[in-house]
Amino acid sequence: MDVAIFTVRQQQLSVLLVQRPNTPDEPFPGLWALPGGFVDIDRDRDLEACALRKLRDKTAVTSPYLEQLGSWGSKDRDPRGWSTTHAYFALIPDAGTPEAGANAADAAWNPITGNGVTVKLAFDHREILETAIDRLRSKVEYTSLPVYLLPTEFTMTELQRMFEIVLGREVEKSAFRTxxxxxxxxxxxxRMREGQQRPAQLYRLQRSSGVVFFPRTFSPRGHR
Amino acid sequence: MDVAIFTVRQQQLSVLLVQRPNTPDEPFPGLWALPGGFVDIDRDRDLEACALRKLRDKTAVTSPYLEQLGSWGSKDRDPRGWSTTHAYFALIPDAGTPEAGANAADAAWNPITGNGVTVKLAFDHREILETAIDRLRSKVEYTSLPVYLLPTEFTMTELQRMFEIVLGREVEKSAFRTxxxxxxxxxxxxRMREGQQRPAQLYRLQRSSGVVFFPRTFSPRGHR
Incomplete structure (x- = not known):
């Protein structure tokens, strides 16, 4: 199991990485990797429960957006021998910082630049991360996914900003709201967001709402 | 590893199933299941090679359309204990009948009716098959996938018929061709297809072509 956990912090799409132990009997000592590890057959009911546990261990977030990303398995990906992994990706609000986790001394947020991160990753995690970033960006073109990067209550401007950060480009305000x-x-x-600017209406995800698919993708400039 | 292998035969979308050994020390004795089994770490380079080997064992087809479908894993899906599977789905031409396979005495094509088959399936294979059928039908709305259900050379009428069989509805001929x-x-x-009807132009997949995504889905009547 490996989980690519994304959030937006400091206006940047970021992924949570953990540092591998710096001991010579472990593969890729000291390198960064996606959080993950083995299924615990006594604690994990199924693969999703395992992914949620890995996430909870690092972030204290218990109800993220979680989606299966794919399988990677070969004789080469782990020097210890044939291995497979079930990869997931998760979206959480910025509040879920690694510091809040129970076991997060080794975890850090890394900003995404291009299709990856600047640090070298262990195993085939560069490829898994690239697949996760592709999937996220393509889904943000036609779904409501960025709402899961926000805290429970948010303004329309904050929601628009989340779309723009993940897409890497601006969208046009009135078309976005429509x-x-x-x-x-x-x-x-x-409730209104009070602050230095004029008060703004606060929104939340509808209780019954799952991920919504928009009838069409954003055009390059956000026009419909 | 489990593989949902589809073809169209006798004008029906069909899936290849294998019968489990009828011995009391195996789970689900005598029931039907998707072809699959364990990775052979000495023979399989990676998951895709394993899926291709499972397919080759049953059908003698070596170059199908093959796509990762997802992961299933839980403590309940196999009575022997916690287990996971990497599921793939494949499309092959009708020529790849089970009889042609090396190890296919136990294999049979089952027509898809609704979202599944009429026989009871072992493990969670009903759910895996349903997911595969959903994925296939939704992709056929906006991709060139049905071309992989045809032999190397085919007429436009035969290609249109493949789309219609998987979609379960007719599409309008001129819009389809456009x-x-x-x-x-x-x-x-x-070459032309000669026969009882007037000769028809034969086509093949372009050598460099992968799966093509159409700019929009078919409307219910096939109009653009």
Whole structure:
């Protein structure tokens, strides 16, 4: 099991990495890797429960957006021999920092640049991460996924900003709002965001809403 | 590893199933299941090679369309204990009948009705098969996948019929042809199909062509 856990922090799409033990009897000592490890057959009911446990260990987040990413398996990916992994990807709000986790001394957020990170990754994790970034970016073109990168309550400007950060480009404000409201997956709460700017309506995900698929992708400039 | 192998035979989308040994020390004795089994770490370079070997054992087809479908893993899916599987789905031409395989005495094609087959399946294979059928049908709405259900050379009418069989509905002929020609993934060969009807141009998949994504899905009546 390996989990690519994404959040947006400091206005950058970031992935959680863990440092491997620096002992010569472990493969890739000291390198960074996606959080993961073996299924615990006494504790994990199924693969999803295993992925949630790996995530909880590092972030204290218990209800992320979680999706199966794929399988990697070959005789070469681990120097110890033939191995396979079931990879997942997760989206969490920035509040789920590694520091909040129970076992997170070795974990750190790394900003995504291009299709990966600047540090060298263990195993085939560069390829798994690249696949996760591709999947995330392509889904953000036509789904409501970025809402899972936000805290429970957010303004429309904050939601738009999440789409823009993951897409890596600006979208046009009025077309964005039309699209979001017609997709009907968020609802206003009876509170405003107060601050230095004028108060802004707060929204939350509708309780019954799963991931919403938009009828079309964003055009390059966000026009419909 | 489990592989959902599809073909179209006798005008019906069909899946290859194998019968489990009828011995009391094996789980689900005598029931039907998707072809699969364990990775052979001495023979299989990676998961895809393993899937191809399973397919070759049952059908003698060596170059199918092959795609990762997903992972299934839990403490309950196999009575022998915690187990996981990497599932693939494959498309092959009708020529790849089980009888042609080296080890196919136990294999049979089952027509798909609705979202599955009429026989009871072992393990969680009903769920895996349902996921494969969903994936196939949804991809056929916007990709060139049905071309892999045909022999090397085919007429436009035969290609259209493959789309219609998988989709379970008719598509409009001229809109279908416009779509296929503008997607540019097949090419004519210097031969005609001769027969009782008037000769028809034969086509083949372009050598360099992978799966092509159409710019939009088929509308319910096939109009663009």
């Amino acid at each position: 699209r979001v409201f017609s997709a009907d997956f968020i609802e206003p709460v009876p | 779509r296929v020609f503008s997607a540019d993934f097949i090419e004519p060969v210097p």
